Amino acid sequence: MRFFSVACIAALSASNFVSAGSWFGTDDVTVNEAKKVPGDSPLQFCDTDHAKDTVHIEKVDLLPNPPESGAKLIIHATGTVFEPIEKGAYVKLTVKYGLIRLISTTADLCDQVENVDLKCPIEKGVLSITKAVDIPKEVPPGTYNVFADVYNSDDTPITCLEASVTFGSKRKSTDASESVVDL
Structure with missing residues:
Protein backbone atom coordinates (compact mmCIF):
# COMPACT_ATOMS: atom_id res chain seq x y z
CA MET A 1 0.00 0.00 0.00
CA ARG A 2 3.02 2.31 0.20
CA PHE A 3 2.79 2.80 -3.54
CA PHE A 4 -0.85 3.81 -3.26
CA SER A 5 -0.14 6.18 -0.38
CA VAL A 6 2.62 7.92 -2.31
CA ALA A 7 0.34 8.24 -5.34
CA CYS A 8 -2.33 9.87 -3.20
CA ILE A 9 0.19 12.13 -1.52
CA ALA A 10 1.40 13.20 -4.92
CA ALA A 11 -2.02 14.05 -6.15
CA LEU A 12 -2.88 15.99 -3.01
CA SER A 13 0.62 17.30 -2.50
CA ALA A 14 0.52 18.81 -5.85
CA SER A 15 -2.97 19.73 -5.31
CA ASN A 16 -1.08 18.78 -3.31
CA PHE A 17 -0.47 14.97 -4.80
CA VAL A 18 2.68 13.38 -6.16
CA SER A 19 2.24 10.58 -7.94
CA ALA A 20 3.11 7.09 -7.35
CA GLY A 21 6.68 8.02 -6.61
CA SER A 22 7.67 4.64 -5.27
CA TRP A 23 7.30 3.18 -8.79
CA PHE A 24 8.98 5.94 -10.77
CA GLY A 25 12.26 4.93 -12.17
CA THR A 26 15.48 5.81 -13.74
CA ASP A 27 15.50 6.96 -17.31
CA ASP A 28 12.80 8.48 -19.41
CA VAL A 29 10.12 10.83 -18.23
CA THR A 30 7.43 11.84 -20.72
CA VAL A 31 5.87 15.25 -20.17
CA ASN A 32 3.58 17.30 -22.39
CA GLU A 33 4.70 20.87 -21.68
CA ALA A 34 1.19 22.32 -22.12
CA LYS A 35 -0.21 20.05 -19.37
CA LYS A 36 2.89 19.96 -17.17
CA THR A 48 -10.07 18.05 -18.10
CA ASP A 49 -11.19 21.54 -17.16
CA HIS A 50 -9.33 22.53 -13.98
CA ALA A 51 -11.12 25.86 -13.45
CA LYS A 52 -13.30 24.39 -10.70
CA ASP A 53 -10.61 22.31 -8.96
CA THR A 54 -10.65 22.61 -5.18
CA VAL A 55 -6.86 22.83 -5.16
CA HIS A 56 -4.58 24.86 -7.41
CA ILE A 57 -1.20 23.15 -7.73
CA GLU A 58 1.56 25.70 -7.83
CA LYS A 59 4.63 23.49 -7.93
CA VAL A 60 5.83 19.91 -7.43
CA ASP A 61 9.53 19.06 -7.23
CA LEU A 62 11.08 15.60 -7.04
CA LEU A 63 14.64 15.02 -5.97
CA PRO A 64 16.06 13.25 -7.87
CA ASN A 65 14.07 13.70 -11.03
CA PRO A 66 13.72 11.28 -12.58
CA PRO A 67 13.47 9.10 -9.48
CA GLU A 68 15.88 6.20 -9.20
CA SER A 69 15.19 2.68 -8.02
CA GLY A 70 16.86 1.89 -4.71
CA ALA A 71 17.12 5.58 -3.79
CA LYS A 72 15.28 7.99 -1.54
CA LEU A 73 12.83 10.26 -3.34
CA ILE A 74 12.04 13.65 -1.81
CA ILE A 75 8.74 15.18 -2.86
CA HIS A 76 8.02 18.87 -2.27
CA ALA A 77 4.66 20.24 -3.33
CA THR A 78 2.86 23.54 -2.82
CA GLY A 79 -0.61 24.67 -3.72
CA THR A 80 -3.66 26.56 -2.59
CA VAL A 81 -6.77 24.91 -1.18
CA PHE A 82 -9.85 26.95 -2.16
CA GLU A 83 -12.50 24.90 -0.31
CA PRO A 84 -12.04 22.59 2.69
CA ILE A 85 -11.30 18.97 1.84
CA GLU A 86 -13.74 16.96 3.94
CA LYS A 87 -13.93 13.42 5.26
CA GLY A 88 -15.35 11.33 2.45
CA ALA A 89 -12.97 12.80 -0.15
CA TYR A 90 -11.66 10.08 -2.44
CA VAL A 91 -9.18 9.29 -5.17
CA LYS A 92 -9.68 7.09 -8.23
CA LEU A 93 -6.25 5.64 -8.94
CA THR A 94 -5.08 3.62 -11.92
CA VAL A 95 -1.51 2.41 -12.39
CA LYS A 96 -0.39 0.56 -15.49
CA TYR A 97 2.88 -1.20 -16.26
CA GLY A 98 3.06 -0.84 -20.01
CA LEU A 99 -0.38 -2.11 -21.04
CA ILE A 100 -0.92 -4.18 -17.88
CA ARG A 101 -3.17 -2.63 -15.24
CA LEU A 102 -1.50 -3.08 -11.84
CA ILE A 103 -3.94 -1.03 -9.75
CA SER A 104 -7.44 0.26 -10.37
CA THR A 105 -9.08 1.37 -7.16
CA THR A 106 -11.01 4.06 -5.33
CA ALA A 107 -9.75 4.94 -1.87
CA ASP A 108 -10.42 7.34 0.97
CA LEU A 109 -8.24 10.41 0.48
CA CYS A 110 -8.31 11.38 4.15
CA ASP A 111 -6.78 8.02 5.12
CA GLN A 112 -3.95 8.62 2.65
CA VAL A 113 -3.08 12.20 3.61
CA GLU A 114 -2.27 11.03 7.13
CA ASN A 115 0.97 9.73 5.57
CA VAL A 116 2.10 13.36 5.23
CA ASP A 117 0.88 14.37 8.68
CA LEU A 118 -2.34 15.99 7.43
CA LYS A 119 -5.85 15.31 8.68
CA CYS A 120 -9.24 16.03 7.22
CA PRO A 121 -10.75 18.46 7.04
CA ILE A 122 -7.94 20.26 5.25
CA GLU A 123 -8.80 23.93 5.55
CA LYS A 124 -8.58 26.68 2.92
CA GLY A 125 -5.19 28.29 2.41
CA VAL A 126 -1.68 27.69 1.14
CA LEU A 127 -0.44 24.14 1.68
CA SER A 128 3.15 22.99 1.48
CA ILE A 129 4.18 19.34 1.85
CA THR A 130 7.59 17.68 1.91
CA LYS A 131 7.84 13.90 2.06
CA ALA A 132 10.71 11.43 1.63
CA VAL A 133 10.02 7.91 0.37
CA ASP A 134 12.29 4.98 -0.39
CA ILE A 135 11.94 3.55 -3.89
CA PRO A 136 12.46 -0.21 -3.98
CA LYS A 137 15.53 -1.31 -5.90
CA GLU A 138 13.51 -4.23 -7.28
CA VAL A 139 11.34 -2.04 -9.53
CA PRO A 140 11.11 -3.94 -12.84
CA PRO A 141 12.21 -2.08 -15.98
CA GLY A 142 9.39 -0.75 -18.13
CA THR A 143 6.97 2.14 -18.43
CA TYR A 144 4.63 3.00 -15.56
CA ASN A 145 1.58 5.20 -16.19
CA VAL A 146 -0.29 6.68 -13.22
CA PHE A 147 -3.69 8.39 -13.30
CA ALA A 148 -5.14 9.96 -10.11
CA ASP A 149 -8.56 11.63 -10.23
CA VAL A 150 -9.35 13.22 -6.85
CA TYR A 151 -12.75 14.38 -5.56
CA ASN A 152 -14.15 15.99 -2.42
CA SER A 153 -16.95 14.32 -0.44
CA ASP A 154 -19.58 16.18 -2.53
CA ASP A 155 -17.97 14.95 -5.79
CA THR A 156 -16.46 18.35 -6.65
CA PRO A 157 -13.06 17.92 -8.32
CA ILE A 158 -9.95 18.43 -6.19
CA THR A 159 -7.52 17.74 -9.02
CA CYS A 160 -6.65 15.21 -11.70
CA LEU A 161 -3.04 14.23 -12.36
CA GLU A 162 -1.14 11.76 -14.49
CA ALA A 163 2.47 10.76 -14.97
CA SER A 164 4.51 8.40 -17.09
CA VAL A 165 7.98 7.18 -16.19
CA THR A 166 10.15 4.55 -17.83
CA PHE A 167 12.49 2.41 -15.80
CA GLY A 168 15.31 1.11 -17.87
CA SER A 169 19.04 1.14 -18.05
CA LYS A 170 20.68 3.41 -15.52
CA ARG A 171 23.16 5.85 -16.97
CA LYS A 172 26.27 6.86 -15.07
CA SER A 173 29.00 9.25 -16.00
CA THR A 174 32.31 7.42 -15.66
CA ASP A 175 34.72 10.30 -16.27
CA ALA A 176 35.01 13.94 -17.26
CA SER A 177 34.39 13.04 -20.91
CA GLU A 178 30.82 12.11 -19.96
CA SER A 179 31.01 8.52 -21.14
CA VAL A 180 27.74 6.70 -20.65
CA VAL A 181 27.58 3.09 -19.48
CA ASP A 182 24.37 1.06 -19.70
CA LEU A 183 24.07 -1.34 -16.78
Whole structure:
Protein backbone atom coordinates (compact mmCIF):
# COMPACT_ATOMS: atom_id res chain seq x y z
CA MET A 1 0.00 0.00 0.00
CA ARG A 2 3.02 2.31 0.20
CA PHE A 3 2.79 2.80 -3.54
CA PHE A 4 -0.85 3.81 -3.26
CA SER A 5 -0.14 6.18 -0.38
CA VAL A 6 2.62 7.92 -2.31
CA ALA A 7 0.34 8.24 -5.34
CA CYS A 8 -2.33 9.87 -3.20
CA ILE A 9 0.19 12.13 -1.52
CA ALA A 10 1.40 13.20 -4.92
CA ALA A 11 -2.02 14.05 -6.15
CA LEU A 12 -2.88 15.99 -3.01
CA SER A 13 0.62 17.30 -2.50
CA ALA A 14 0.52 18.81 -5.85
CA SER A 15 -2.97 19.73 -5.31
CA ASN A 16 -1.08 18.78 -3.31
CA PHE A 17 -0.47 14.97 -4.80
CA VAL A 18 2.68 13.38 -6.16
CA SER A 19 2.24 10.58 -7.94
CA ALA A 20 3.11 7.09 -7.35
CA GLY A 21 6.68 8.02 -6.61
CA SER A 22 7.67 4.64 -5.27
CA TRP A 23 7.30 3.18 -8.79
CA PHE A 24 8.98 5.94 -10.77
CA GLY A 25 12.26 4.93 -12.17
CA THR A 26 15.48 5.81 -13.74
CA ASP A 27 15.50 6.96 -17.31
CA ASP A 28 12.80 8.48 -19.41
CA VAL A 29 10.12 10.83 -18.23
CA THR A 30 7.43 11.84 -20.72
CA VAL A 31 5.87 15.25 -20.17
CA ASN A 32 3.58 17.30 -22.39
CA GLU A 33 4.70 20.87 -21.68
CA ALA A 34 1.19 22.32 -22.12
CA LYS A 35 -0.21 20.05 -19.37
CA LYS A 36 2.89 19.96 -17.17
CA VAL A 37 2.52 20.63 -13.47
CA PRO A 38 4.99 23.45 -12.64
CA GLY A 39 8.24 22.29 -11.05
CA ASP A 40 10.69 19.47 -11.58
CA SER A 41 8.54 16.32 -11.82
CA PRO A 42 6.86 14.07 -14.42
CA LEU A 43 3.39 15.17 -13.26
CA GLN A 44 0.88 16.49 -15.77
CA PHE A 45 -2.67 17.73 -15.43
CA CYS A 46 -5.30 15.46 -16.98
CA ASP A 47 -7.19 16.53 -20.08
CA THR A 48 -10.07 18.05 -18.10
CA ASP A 49 -11.19 21.54 -17.16
CA HIS A 50 -9.33 22.53 -13.98
CA ALA A 51 -11.12 25.86 -13.45
CA LYS A 52 -13.30 24.39 -10.70
CA ASP A 53 -10.61 22.31 -8.96
CA THR A 54 -10.65 22.61 -5.18
CA VAL A 55 -6.86 22.83 -5.16
CA HIS A 56 -4.58 24.86 -7.41
CA ILE A 57 -1.20 23.15 -7.73
CA GLU A 58 1.56 25.70 -7.83
CA LYS A 59 4.63 23.49 -7.93
CA VAL A 60 5.83 19.91 -7.43
CA ASP A 61 9.53 19.06 -7.23
CA LEU A 62 11.08 15.60 -7.04
CA LEU A 63 14.64 15.02 -5.97
CA PRO A 64 16.06 13.25 -7.87
CA ASN A 65 14.07 13.70 -11.03
CA PRO A 66 13.72 11.28 -12.58
CA PRO A 67 13.47 9.10 -9.48
CA GLU A 68 15.88 6.20 -9.20
CA SER A 69 15.19 2.68 -8.02
CA GLY A 70 16.86 1.89 -4.71
CA ALA A 71 17.12 5.58 -3.79
CA LYS A 72 15.28 7.99 -1.54
CA LEU A 73 12.83 10.26 -3.34
CA ILE A 74 12.04 13.65 -1.81
CA ILE A 75 8.74 15.18 -2.86
CA HIS A 76 8.02 18.87 -2.27
CA ALA A 77 4.66 20.24 -3.33
CA THR A 78 2.86 23.54 -2.82
CA GLY A 79 -0.61 24.67 -3.72
CA THR A 80 -3.66 26.56 -2.59
CA VAL A 81 -6.77 24.91 -1.18
CA PHE A 82 -9.85 26.95 -2.16
CA GLU A 83 -12.50 24.90 -0.31
CA PRO A 84 -12.04 22.59 2.69
CA ILE A 85 -11.30 18.97 1.84
CA GLU A 86 -13.74 16.96 3.94
CA LYS A 87 -13.93 13.42 5.26
CA GLY A 88 -15.35 11.33 2.45
CA ALA A 89 -12.97 12.80 -0.15
CA TYR A 90 -11.66 10.08 -2.44
CA VAL A 91 -9.18 9.29 -5.17
CA LYS A 92 -9.68 7.09 -8.23
CA LEU A 93 -6.25 5.64 -8.94
CA THR A 94 -5.08 3.62 -11.92
CA VAL A 95 -1.51 2.41 -12.39
CA LYS A 96 -0.39 0.56 -15.49
CA TYR A 97 2.88 -1.20 -16.26
CA GLY A 98 3.06 -0.84 -20.01
CA LEU A 99 -0.38 -2.11 -21.04
CA ILE A 100 -0.92 -4.18 -17.88
CA ARG A 101 -3.17 -2.63 -15.24
CA LEU A 102 -1.50 -3.08 -11.84
CA ILE A 103 -3.94 -1.03 -9.75
CA SER A 104 -7.44 0.26 -10.37
CA THR A 105 -9.08 1.37 -7.16
CA THR A 106 -11.01 4.06 -5.33
CA ALA A 107 -9.75 4.94 -1.87
CA ASP A 108 -10.42 7.34 0.97
CA LEU A 109 -8.24 10.41 0.48
CA CYS A 110 -8.31 11.38 4.15
CA ASP A 111 -6.78 8.02 5.12
CA GLN A 112 -3.95 8.62 2.65
CA VAL A 113 -3.08 12.20 3.61
CA GLU A 114 -2.27 11.03 7.13
CA ASN A 115 0.97 9.73 5.57
CA VAL A 116 2.10 13.36 5.23
CA ASP A 117 0.88 14.37 8.68
CA LEU A 118 -2.34 15.99 7.43
CA LYS A 119 -5.85 15.31 8.68
CA CYS A 120 -9.24 16.03 7.22
CA PRO A 121 -10.75 18.46 7.04
CA ILE A 122 -7.94 20.26 5.25
CA GLU A 123 -8.80 23.93 5.55
CA LYS A 124 -8.58 26.68 2.92
CA GLY A 125 -5.19 28.29 2.41
CA VAL A 126 -1.68 27.69 1.14
CA LEU A 127 -0.44 24.14 1.68
CA SER A 128 3.15 22.99 1.48
CA ILE A 129 4.18 19.34 1.85
CA THR A 130 7.59 17.68 1.91
CA LYS A 131 7.84 13.90 2.06
CA ALA A 132 10.71 11.43 1.63
CA VAL A 133 10.02 7.91 0.37
CA ASP A 134 12.29 4.98 -0.39
CA ILE A 135 11.94 3.55 -3.89
CA PRO A 136 12.46 -0.21 -3.98
CA LYS A 137 15.53 -1.31 -5.90
CA GLU A 138 13.51 -4.23 -7.28
CA VAL A 139 11.34 -2.04 -9.53
CA PRO A 140 11.11 -3.94 -12.84
CA PRO A 141 12.21 -2.08 -15.98
CA GLY A 142 9.39 -0.75 -18.13
CA THR A 143 6.97 2.14 -18.43
CA TYR A 144 4.63 3.00 -15.56
CA ASN A 145 1.58 5.20 -16.19
CA VAL A 146 -0.29 6.68 -13.22
CA PHE A 147 -3.69 8.39 -13.30
CA ALA A 148 -5.14 9.96 -10.11
CA ASP A 149 -8.56 11.63 -10.23
CA VAL A 150 -9.35 13.22 -6.85
CA TYR A 151 -12.75 14.38 -5.56
CA ASN A 152 -14.15 15.99 -2.42
CA SER A 153 -16.95 14.32 -0.44
CA ASP A 154 -19.58 16.18 -2.53
CA ASP A 155 -17.97 14.95 -5.79
CA THR A 156 -16.46 18.35 -6.65
CA PRO A 157 -13.06 17.92 -8.32
CA ILE A 158 -9.95 18.43 -6.19
CA THR A 159 -7.52 17.74 -9.02
CA CYS A 160 -6.65 15.21 -11.70
CA LEU A 161 -3.04 14.23 -12.36
CA GLU A 162 -1.14 11.76 -14.49
CA ALA A 163 2.47 10.76 -14.97
CA SER A 164 4.51 8.40 -17.09
CA VAL A 165 7.98 7.18 -16.19
CA THR A 166 10.15 4.55 -17.83
CA PHE A 167 12.49 2.41 -15.80
CA GLY A 168 15.31 1.11 -17.87
CA SER A 169 19.04 1.14 -18.05
CA LYS A 170 20.68 3.41 -15.52
CA ARG A 171 23.16 5.85 -16.97
CA LYS A 172 26.27 6.86 -15.07
CA SER A 173 29.00 9.25 -16.00
CA THR A 174 32.31 7.42 -15.66
CA ASP A 175 34.72 10.30 -16.27
CA ALA A 176 35.01 13.94 -17.26
CA SER A 177 34.39 13.04 -20.91
CA GLU A 178 30.82 12.11 -19.96
CA SER A 179 31.01 8.52 -21.14
CA VAL A 180 27.74 6.70 -20.65
CA VAL A 181 27.58 3.09 -19.48
CA ASP A 182 24.37 1.06 -19.70
CA LEU A 183 24.07 -1.34 -16.78
